[in-house]
Amino acid sequence: MGNIVVFGILWAGLTAVGEWVFRTHRAHSFYYTISNQGSLALSAFNFLSSWLMPIFIFIALVTIFALVRFRAPNNEPKPSEVQAMRNRAFIFTWVGLSFALNIMFWLHPTSVDLEAMFTNWRKEKAQHPLIVNVTARQWEWMFNYPQYHVTQAVNAQGLDEMELPVNRPVEFFLRSYDPFHTYDVYAGVIHSFWIPAFGIKEDVIPGETRTEFLIPEHVANYHTSPLVRVQCAEVCGPGHPYMESPVSVVTAAQFAKWIKYEQKLQAAAGGS
Amino acid sequence: MEQQITQAEARNNPQPKVMHMAPVLRGLVWATIGFAIFDLMTVAVDPFRGRPLVTEPSVVVGWVGALIGWLMGVGGYEGVILPLFGSPSTWVEPKNWRKYFGLSTNHKVIGLQYLVTSSSIFFIAGMDAMAIRYELMQPSMHFFTYTGQYLTAVGVHGSLMMFGVGTVVLISGLGNYFVPLMIGAKETVFSRLSGIGHWLLPAGALTLIASPLLGYWDTGWRGYEPLASQDPGGMVFYYLGIFAMTLSTIIASLNLAATIIFHRARGMTWARLPLFVWGILTVSLLNLIWQPEIEMTFVMALLDKLIPFHFFDALGSPLTYLSMFWLFGHPEVYIIVLPAFALWNEIIPVMAQKNLFARDWAIIGLIFVMMLSGLVWAHHIFTNMRNSEMFPFSFFSEMISIPTGFSFMAAIGTLWRARLRFTTPTLLVLMAIFNFVIGGLTGVYLADPPVNLQVHDTFFVIAHFHYTIIGGAIFTWVAAMYYWLPKLSGRMFNDTLGKWLALWIFIGFNGTFSQMFLLGLDGMNRWVPAYPPYLKPLNYSVSLFAFFLGAGFIANAIHIWWAWVKGPKSPENPWHARTLEWLTTSPPPDDNFDGEVEVVRGFYRYDHDEPSAYLVKNPEPAE
Ligand SMILES: [Cu+2]
Numbered sequence: 003m004g005n006i007v008v009f010g011i012l013w014a015g016l017t018a019v020g021e022w023v024f025r026t027h028r029a030h031s032f033y034y035t036i037s038n039q040g041s042l043a044l045s046a047f048n049f050l051s052s053w054l055m056p057i058f059i060f061i062a063l064v065t066i067f068a069l070v071r072f073r074a075p076n077n078e079p080k081p082s083e084v085q086a087m088r089n090r091a092f093i094f095t096w097v098g099l100s101f102a103l104n105i106m107f108w109l110h111p112t113s114v115d116l117e118a119m120f121t122n123w124r125k126e127k128a129q130h131p132l133i134v135n136v137t138a139r140q141w142e143w144m145f146n147y148p149q150y151h152v153t154q155a156v157n158a159q160g161l162d163e164m165e166l167p168v169n170r171p172v173e174f175f176l177r178s179y180d181p182f183h184t185y186d187v188y189a190g191v192i193h194s195f196w197i198p199a200f201g202i203k204e205d206v207i208p209g210e211t212r213t214e215f216l217i218p219e220h221v222a223n224y225h226t227s228p229l230v231r232v233q234c235a236e237v238c239g240p241g242h243p244y245m246e247s248p249v250s251v252v253t254a255a256q257f258a259k260w261i262k263y264e265q266k267l268q269a270a271a272g273g274s
Numbered sequence: 275m276e277q278q279i280t281q282a283e284a285r286n287n288p289q290p291k292v293m294h295m296a297p298v299l300r301g302l303v304w305a306t307i308g309f310a311i312f313d314l315m316t317v318a319v320d321p322f323r324g325r326p327l328v329t330e331p332s333v334v335v336g337w338v339g340a341l342i343g344w345l346m347g348v349g350g351y352e353g354v355i356l357p358l359f360g361s362p363s364t365w366v367e368p369k370n371w372r373k374y375f376g377l378s379t380n381h382k383v384i385g386l387q388y389l390v391t392s393s394s395i396f397f398i399a400g401m402d403a404m405a406i407r408y409e410l411m412q413p414s415m416h417f418f419t420y421t422g423q424y425l426t427a428v429g430v431h432g433s434l435m436m437f438g439v440g441t442v443v444l445i446s447g448l449g450n451y452f453v454p455l456m457i458g459a460k461e462t463v464f465s466r467l468s469g470i471g472h473w474l475l476p477a478g479a480l481t482l483i484a485s486p487l488l489g490y491w492d493t494g495w496r497g498y499e500p501l502a503s504q505d506p507g508g509m510v511f512y513y514l515g516i517f518a519m520t521l522s523t524i525i526a527s528l529n530l531a532a533t534i535i536f537h538r539a540r541g542m543t544w545a546r547l548p549l550f551v552w553g554i555l556t557v558s559l560l561n562l563i564w565q566p567e568i569e570m571t572f573v574m575a576l577l578d579k580l581i582p583f584h585f586f587d588a589l590g591s592p593l594t595y596l597s598m599f600w601l602f603g604h605p606e607v608y609i610i611v612l613p614a615f616a617l618w619n620e621i622i623p624v625m626a627q628k629n630l631f632a633r634d635w636a637i638i639g640l641i642f643v644m645m646l647s648g649l650v651w652a653h654h655i656f657t658n659m660r661n662s663e664m665f666p667f668s669f670f671s672e673m674i675s676i677p678t679g680f681s682f683m684a685a686i687g688t689l690w691r692a693r694l695r696f697t698t699p700t701l702l703v704l705m706a707i708f709n710f711v712i713g714g715l716t717g718v719y720l721a722d723p724p725v726n727l728q729v730h731d732t733f734f735v736i737a738h739f740h741y742t743i744i745g746g747a748i749f750t751w752v753a754a755m756y757y758w759l760p761k762l763s764g765r766m767f768n769d770t771l772g773k774w775l776a777l778w779i780f781i782g783f784n785g786t787f788s789q790m791f792l793l794g795l796d797g798m799n800r801w802v803p804a805y806p807p808y809l810k811p812l813n814y815s816v817s818l819f820a821f822f823l824g825a826g827f828i829a830n831a832i833h834i835w836w837a838w839v840k841g842p843k844s845p846e847n848p849w850h851a852r853t854l855e856w857l858t859t860s861p862p863p864d865d866n867f868d869g870e871v872e873v874v875r876g877f878y879r880y881d882h883d884e885p886s887a888y889l890v891k892n893p894e895p896a897e
Contacts, residue, residue, distance in 0.1 A: 005690070005691060033728065033795045033796065033797070039724075040728070042724050043724040043725050043727065043728045046722055046724050046725050047719065047725050047728075050718055050719055050722060050725070054715045054718060057711075057715060058711060058712065058715055061682065061686075061707065061708070061711040062708055062711065064686050064689065064707075065704040065705075065707055065708045068689040068690075068692070068694055068704065069694070069696065069701075069704060072626075072689060072690070072691060072692045072693070072694045073694055073696050074693045074694055074695045074696065077695050077696075077697065079627055079695075079849070079850035080627060080693060081627040081628070081693070081880045081881065082626055082627055082628035082691070082692045082693040082694075082880065083691075083693065084628070084690075084691040084692070085628060085629045085879075085880060085881035086629070086631065086687070086690075086691075087629045087630070087631055087632070087633070088631075088632065089631075089687065092683075092687060093632055093635065093683065093687075096679065096683045097635075097676075097680075097683075100675065100676045100679045101676060104672045104673055104675060104676060107672050107718060107721075107722070108668065108669050108672050108673075111722055111724070111725075112665075112668050112672070112721075112722050112723065113665070115722070115723070115724045116661050116664060116665065116668075116723055116724070117661075119661070119723075119724060120660075120661045179588070189504065190500070190588060191498075191500050191501040191504065192498055192500070192501065192592055194657060194731060196731070196799065198728075198797035201724075201727070201728045202724075202727045202728060203657055203727055203728070203730060203731065204657050204658075204727070205655075205657045205658045207592050207593060207658065208500060208587065208588035208592060209587075209588035209589070209591075209592070228797070228806045228808045229796075229797045231806070233797070233799055234799075235730070235731040235732070235799045235800070236498070236657075236731060237425065237492060237493060237494055237498070237501065237800065237801035238492075238501060239422075239492050239501060239504075239505070240420065240421040240422040240425065240490070240492055241421070242421070242425075242492070242801055242802065243421055243801070243802035243803055243804045243805065244804065246806075
């Protein structure tokens with residue numbers, strides 16, 4: 003009984019300390035996120051962390067507790083005094099709790115968040131989102147804004163870049179093929195469209211067109227945080243590490259200015 | 275039976291032909307000849323423009339020729355081919371150290387062959403990891419000369435570690451050596467097949483190591499399509515190498531499962547079967563189901579590359595490959611850790627001299643993990659799925675932690691209020707439990723789709739699975755090596771040194787991989803030899819710990835090697851264990867037991883002194 007009490011106190015104390023440390027760190031966030039989708043993922047991450055903390059402390063403490071409290075004074079092969087092979091209360095609690103916790107995790111955050119995520123997507127679809135056609139080729143991300151007739155958004159040096167207005171829903175259309183390939187536009191591989199700061203990635207599969215919705219919620223760019231970048235997350239050949247592009251989330255006014263600039267660049271280049 | 279053998283021998287040359295060339299050397303020569311014949315025949319009937327002597331199709335057929343030459347050369351010709359055609363086998367297994375360098379039918383020799391081969395693969399793939407970590411100390415390429423070279427290093431590291439180490443050491447290695455001993459068998463059921471099986475492993479590993487010769491491949495250990503079909507020829511050796519290594523595992527599993535079912539000693543009922551044997555049985559069934567599945571997938575992918583068939587490109591279905599890969603890929607993880615779970619509950623009761631707690635739950639846990647492991651694969655491809663498709667896989671991925679937890683429950687119940695002897699194996703098992711719980715709990719994040727969509731394909735995932743595989747399975751392997759060293763060699767290691775060395779790898783391991791979680795959360799994705807500079811400090815620190823860990827494994831290997839050869843003589847049963855392997859001498863004689871074994875009760879009771887089994891010695895031969 004004494005062991006259980008000591009263990010219980012240690013467990014409760016360490017869990018409290020762990021939760022406190024976790025919460026103070028959480029203020030700085032575990033990953034930088036600036037989209038509604040990212041907040042969903044981050045809150046699930048935080049929720050899971052605070053529930054998994056006591057489980058981790060429990061097992062970690064058992065291993066240390068066993069080494070300290072139950073350690074034999076010498077290596078004589080003497081049988082333990084306690085020889086329990088069954089403890090109904092312990093087994094019942096263990097099995098019961100592991101079922102309860104897992105079902106809870108599945109209901110919340112998993113099911114709740116999945117519902118929220120796809121409800122958001124439906125809502126954003128209805129709000130006339132900004133459409134960005136994203137084409138992944140080996141090895142380049144290309145961004146096309148059909149509502150503004152911008153075929154390929156680039157900076158002054160001709161490098162691909164993406165700008166998004168803050169607080170406006172975006173619908174990405176994701177495709178993997180090579181528009182510049184002369185004889186086989188199907189020579190595409192799997193890429194993965196990931197903007198770390200947006201908290202979601204989606205694979206881009208040759209032969210499929212996929213969509214992804216989200217709302218960028220803060221003004222930011224690659225210089226304010228290197229996580230505001232498009233990064234190919236799925237290995238796609240030797241150019242994979244370099245398959246990244248800067249992203250800027252800007253105000254509506256700046257976005258309008260940028261679109262004008264892109265249209266001018268395009269006209270100067272004699273584009274469509 | 276006895277008479278027939280005597281007759282057969284009398285009819286033949288009583289002095290079998292003496293082999294002049296060492297089997298491994300002959301294997302290499304015959305492999306070269308086999309490759310040349312098969313390769314040239316192929317380019318003769320299927321020439322390529324410019325008439326090169328080696329093409330992608332010809333290298334595949336040539337490889338088959340090389341494999342046949344190799345297997346025949348190491349002893350398959352005398353041991354298998356001759357008997358197959360009705361001639362008596364002229365293969366003689368040497369009595370000295372030479373028996374380890376050729377075809378053997380003795381499960382203990384085969385087990386040691388597997389352990390040594392696998393340790394060598396562990397060393398090579400580990401050095402590969404060191405090179406990877408050295409490259410990642412800087413944000414731009416400074417060690418590898420080409421990204422494809424780095425990606426090949428990553429792919430070779432992953433494939434060798436999974437198929438040549440993780441799947442092998444506890445099953446084909448320790449399983450082959452100890453399972454027959456633990457069930458009181460004198461030999462295995464398919465011992466000759468099993469002997470051939472081992473020689474597939476070095477063949478497969480060498481194939482993978484040679485893959486850069488055919489061109490740098492980029493896919494990592496998963497071989498994702500359609501990238502694989504447009505990658506250079508090195509990809510071909512990825513398929514073939516893994517094919518040979520998985521075939522080796524299938525053979526070992528078939529042999530072990532059959533031996534467990536048919537060769538148990540008298541009184542070794544299912545209810546008395548040791549935990550480790552249960553672990554090997556469940557995992558053998560997993561191997562027999564899923565290894566053929568991945569081999570089929572690789573055959574399709576290989577044909578897709580050679581012909582091409584368009585199974586898995588935009589004209590076919592890339593996603594089908596992903597599902598077929600992970601359909602095997604997730605059970606593979608459990609193939610690696612199930613024997614480790616079983617070993618915890620094998621070693622803890624012995625070290626505590628305490629009854630195993632809730633033995634039935636521990637076994638049920640192993641069986642349910644085995645069954646559920648086939649239902650979770652799609653959480654590896656959540657980035658390709660929709661709401662309704664994610665639900666079931668998320669459900670099973672979370673639920674599989676319940677039977678996994680049963681192994682923890684049994685271990686904790688046994689530890690509780692024990693008189694736990696603090697030895698190197700004890701320490702390493704507790705470390706493995708500590709590490710695996712981190713690996714397991716971080717898996718809960720990955721089972722949750724919104725979190726998964728963020729951390730998938732980042733270093734968070736790398737940290738997670740290295741925690742399960744190194745932290746869980748490899749630590750347990752090291753624990754088991756120390757635990758069984760007195761049985762394997764009759765000698766004892768230095769316990770104090772062993773504990774310091776355990777602490778060494780524990781610090782190195784946790785320092786390396788705990789920081790990788792942070793790297794992943796910070797936006798470090800996989801397969802990148804060059805990365806944004808803000809990630810450098812953390813990467814630098816990870817690399818330093820990784821080198822420390824690598825050195826720690828080498829130090830442990832040297833200690834074990836020293837104890838094996840020069841350690842002080844160990845008593846017959848130094849841990850006072852009750853399982854059958856301790857009933858015989860150390861190292862055990864050729865036929866394991868000098869008499870007949872009869873099991874009379876279970877092995878996990880320490881509340882009485884009655885023996886769990888008797889060895890009825892063979893009568894002394896009359897002189
Ligand atoms: Cu890519």
